[in-house]
Amino acid sequence: MTVLITGGTGFLGAWVARCLQAGGHAVRVLDRNADRSMLAAILGEAAVPDCIVADITDGEAVAAAAAGCDSIVHLAAMLTPACQADPPRGAAVNLGGTLAVFEAARRHGIRQVAYASSAAVYGPEGGTPRPDTHYGAFKLACELSARVYWLEHRVASVGLRPLVIYGPGREVGSTAGLSIACRKAASGEPYTIPFTGATDAIYVDDVAAAFAAAATRPPDGTHVLNLRGEVVDVAEVIAILTAMFPKAVLDAAGPPVPIAPELPRSDVEAVLGSLPRTTLREGLAQTTRFRGGSVSQESTA
Ligand SMILES: NC(=O)c1ccc[n+]([C@@H]2O[C@H](COP(=O)([O-])OP(=O)(O)OC[C@H]3O[C@@H](n4cnc5c(N)ncnc54)[C@H](O)[C@@H]3O)[C@@H](O)[C@H]2O)c1
Numbered sequence: 001m002t003v004l005i006t007g008g009t010g011f012l013g014a015w016v017a018r019c020l021q022a023g024g025h026a027v028r029v030l031d032r033n034a035d036r037s038m039l040a041a042i043l044g045e046a047a048v049p050d051c052i053v054a055d056i057t058d059g060e061a062v063a064a065a066a067a068g069c070d071s072i073v074h075l076a077a078m079l080t081p082a083c084q085a086d087p088p089r090g091a092a093v094n095l096g097g098t099l100a101v102f103e104a105a106r107r108h109g110i111r112q113v114a115y116a117s118s119a120a121v122y123g124p125e126g127g128t129p130r131p132d133t134h135y136g137a138f139k140l141a142c143e144l145s146a147r148v149y150w151l152e153h154r155v156a157s158v159g160l161r162p163l164v165i166y167g168p169g170r171e172v173g174s175t176a177g178l179s180i181a182c183r184k185a186a187s188g189e190p191y192t193i194p195f196t197g198a199t200d201a202i203y204v205d206d207v208a209a210a211f212a213a214a215a216t217r218p219p220d221g222t223h224v225l226n227l228r229g230e231v232v233d234v235a236e237v238i239a240i241l242t243a244m245f246p247k248a249v250l251d252a253a254g255p256p257v258p259i260a261p262e263l264p265r266s267d268v269e270a271v272l273g274s275l276p277r278t279t280l281r282e283g284l285a286q287t288t289r290f291r292g293g294s295v296s297q298e299s300t301a
Helices: 011-022 037-043 059-066 080-085 087-108 134-153 177-187 204-216 234-244 268-272 280-288
Strands: 002-006 026-031 050-053 071-074 112-116 156-161 164-166 191-193 198-203 222-226 230-233 250-252
Touching (some): 026 059, 080 134, 164 280, 198 280, 222 268, 230 234, 234 250, 234 280
Parallel strands (some): 002 071
């Protein structure tokens, strides 16, 4: 298959590209950011795919990028702090961009879209989706529109809701602290993770495998799945990293992530088949081995 990845020069996009290529699929990337260094670090320079530089709100550009593709992985989005700083632009990019992707799918007869929703659709109480952030509100709206594209146009979709994704390459967003702490622990530089308390953390390669499965499965219906990793206290992450690197100088400060850590269980395997599960300890160890220039075989086995 040929798969378009929007937001493909970003952190998760590079890992999804790697996973799809490993499965024998061709990848094309659309992103407003032309910097391919993340792709080069995760895939190796020779495997960096075609990158189309365009804004996700530009419907014509998205449709042109999708021409000839069999499936779309839609990741392009503004993260929580950027949506908080500029909610109208956040809505245009996160909701308007998602609609541009579904319109492109509809126009080209692409019947399968896998898109990044987020556990941010839940607020601190959990249970029923009731986000406390604009970012979460836009993600929830995307899920509702995805359902309408299935009902009206038979574009099938899978929306995935991870909470904190961590792993080699993550540097931005309000929950990047776990990944940055791995880098700082390995170098011995002091670092304060900017949140405390419990959250759900999932390793990026496990998330990438779920997106690859969602993009390449036979089209069927409209699904939204909570993608659970391990519920962990930030203090435990610090303890694991300090045990690995006794010279690490880590602490944490600030409020907890405003999303209930216990995500309701979704039957992910019924929709996507069996998926890899990296333990927290192994995922943190792999993240500490990343040196920014490349992902070693050892660190991604
Ligand atoms: N990282 C997490 O913990 C996490 C958790 C839940 C959901 N998600 C979702 O996963 C997806 C990928 O997140 P990530 O962590 O890789 O973030 P990222 O910022 O590394 O990647 C997002 C990419 O989208 C691109 N983008 C932003 N605005 C754009 C625009 N207007 N037009 C085109 N491209 C644009 C950026 O340039 C970037 O490359 C996002 O949709 C995010 O909301 C992430």
